[in-house]
Amino acid sequence: MATAFKTEADTDFFTAPYHLSIAGKLVEADTGFDVINPATGQVFAQAPAATAAQMEQAIAGGKAAFKGWAALSDEERQSYLNAFADALEANRDDLIRLLVLEQGKPAQTMAAPEVDQSISWIRQIATRRIPVEIVEETADHVVELHHTPLGVVGAITPWNFPVLLSLWKVAPALIAGNTMVVKPSPFTPLTSLRYGEIAQSVLPAGVLSVVSGLDELGPQMTAHPDIAKISFTGSTATGRHVLRSAAGTIKRVTAELGGNDAAIVMPDADYKAIIPQLFWGAFGHQGQWCVGIKRLYVHRSFHADFVNEFVAYARTVKVGDGLDPSVGVGPVQNKMQFDKLKGFLADIKANGQKIVLGGEIDDMQAGYFFPITVVDNPPEDSMIVQEEQFGPICPIIAYDDVDDVVERANASIYGLGGSVWGRDTQAAVAVANRLETGMVWVNEIHTQGVDVPFGGHKQSGLGTEHGREGRELFTNPKTVLIRK
Template sequence: MAISASIKVKKPISDFSGPYFLSIAGKLLETDDSFDVLNPATGRVLARAPAATAAHLDEAIAAAKAAFRGWSALSYEDREQYLNAYADALEAQRDDLARLLTLEQGKPLATMAVPEVDQSISWIRKIAARRIPVEVVEETADHVVELHHTPLGVVGAITPWNFPVLLALWKVAPALITGNTMIIKPSPFTPLTALRFGEIAQAVLPPGVLSIVSGANELGSQLTEHPDIAKISFTGSTATGQKVIRSAAGTIKRVTLELGGNDAAIVLPDADYRSIIPQLFWGAVGNSGQWCVGIKRLYIHRSYHEGFVEAFVDYARQQKLGDGLDPTVTVGPVQNRMQYEKLKDWLAEIKANGYKVALGGVVDESRPGFFVPVTVVDNPPEDSRIVQEEQFGPIVPIIVYDDVEDAIERANDSPFGLGGSVWGRDRKIAIAVANRLETGMVWVNEIHTQGVDIPFGGHKQSGLGTEHGNEGRQLFTNPKTILIHKQ
């Protein structure tokens, strides 16, 4: 049943139990089937989300394809006005969107959810002001050669559960400003905020420009295989990214993949390590360790190893694990039972192998929800699973090194190459080390700075293509060379 966007829903957005609808062609649609969305702080059902069928997806793609002609014909300035109106509409619902984000994702409201929503809104406004200008490649007395960047068509976005607002709207803004239309398939673990911002979009953007379809993982495969999808922008695991590439190959789709990471932080021998403990801690444990560019391996020089572990653990003990709606909580639950069970397996393996645990290591399974304590593993072997693989949770291995050359080699000895960081007093030396890390992004004496004009993309198995910056925006376009003979 279709519901007019002007009618919206029967309950205000602050009633987070629903109902929730698909957003297709300017309308809000009910579905025959739905699925449970859990609150990770309680493990109980928060709401039910609509389960889109292949027919719903076909309808959304057809609407996006029809809308593309008019949307791509608009000027940058006209599309900018639409995007700014969308940002205004999101901002009007900012508090409720942030609270809903905490309820479905688990992250602390004040320190994580509100900043995520705010950054997303700011991102839309900043991207809306960006342009890809026509470049004159060559000009002679007889002819001129121009390089244009034309929109691709309908873009499919598949977004993850760790930052369900930010990582979706990071894709929406550059896709739409460059003239594409878009369909988002959010993670089935965290579809609610996407459905809400899709609902808001239907009242602001032309019908078909932005659609949200929620459902099981099979819906993602149908999206990547569909012949009328020109590009897939995917954020998620490397294993799923491999499936996306194979699925998209049949129609030679453009693909941008932001995948897993095993980011190393190298703290150099001259570092004032005590002053950077908070940055390193939150770089690893922020969002309960559930971010692709989180610090997954901390390399510490032997000369201050014991003092570092003591200071790191002392800082960790000051944090409070709990429901993200509690203003005193600084570390929330992990988002879903699947990840919760994986992390319990990690902890069991760490215990079975006799690795030294300086903090945490034991899950209170009598507690409702998916709570994993901050766990510090002191100097596990380099070939251990906790060092070699991506844990994606609040488990931090602190690894001792004696020689910087060895630390660099160990940091690079990974199939991943997403991000990394280097910390030291001598900035020249730190930059030299950063230049040798085989990753798409490296921070020096800071962590997790991002921006609309800062390109971001992984090396090796951590991704394909680039997001953000002019390089990322151009990947939502086709380069088109026009050669003009002068009369």
């Protein structure tokens, strides 16, 4: 049975004062900024706007805590992380409701899994170790490769998955012996502030600080000499600014950036059977995920029937407030993104491209609700094909030749993810191996795990998250050469 989640009118939890968590203390800010519920378009809470001085305090607190935290054993840090996960689980339902209110995603299908996966992720990462590697050994000589913590890590996190994408960074950074300062997106700061408050009750002071504010805090972090690494998730345009700023102190940077992921439905695919997976791969989470399907390529032999079946399925999905358990697609998270999507829609209409579903916005409806919109076979050079929409618009594009569709899929500055769908798994894998992406799925989509490396090619990112490869990026490799 679906859980009936409360609205903001049912409890003070959502509007009660939010605090910065700085060096083990809950700290007030002199000023705040509005947080808007995207389902209503109305302010429902105020978040604290940290000053530059408060960010300095958070970084200094992380620096002061680093030596003691790094000196703990892996098992001691694991115990702390498990206590953090337990404390988050005790607040699970409130965090889910708060996530829906500030982000808009449906509670049952997106917000609850996000919170649950975050808690599980912390517990799983807490068990992972980076062992000392014996690189070379002779009778009188041994070479060891150690991985030592970096120091204070700064995390700058996005508004689409504000809990999961930040705790993906927190857990591996902390288990490796680093301390961390998190700056959440000003569009969705509240769940991060809440987990920051929770963390202060179980983690040593300074190990994890959460500092909300506006755009000026990000450059302060990326340029700061006492931050050893920036882990950033966001747009490619912002990622360029992060890299330029971080260059001044030669700090490490991991950046998970934009994508324009292509899904290729092979000529032999059982296309009717996979339409639900393809629909949710494109329109789940309001289309607001980096590895969502942004371009759907379908073989011309069944393209027309595929579009009809896809649209028929899409018509069964309800768009609405994420607190309604019958809703499958919620509102777009913020007005900036809503207006950007309007720009895509205007371009589609101005160029006479064929909209087979959606395309009309109800300006009388409160909130940032954008209709599920399907565009039939727009040209390859169109805006909706070439650029990342990051919302509930998807083009379905016909192709004739597999070699040609691979070339078209790769003709992008982005290379984050992609997927290939077909009955002949070997043939589908061969196509997948030709895609210039950091992650590619075959006959599935959006499966991930703590041991599965994730990163982008081309302008979709720098470095890797998850897996041993991602965890090692929160450390410095240190070679120790020993004469026996």
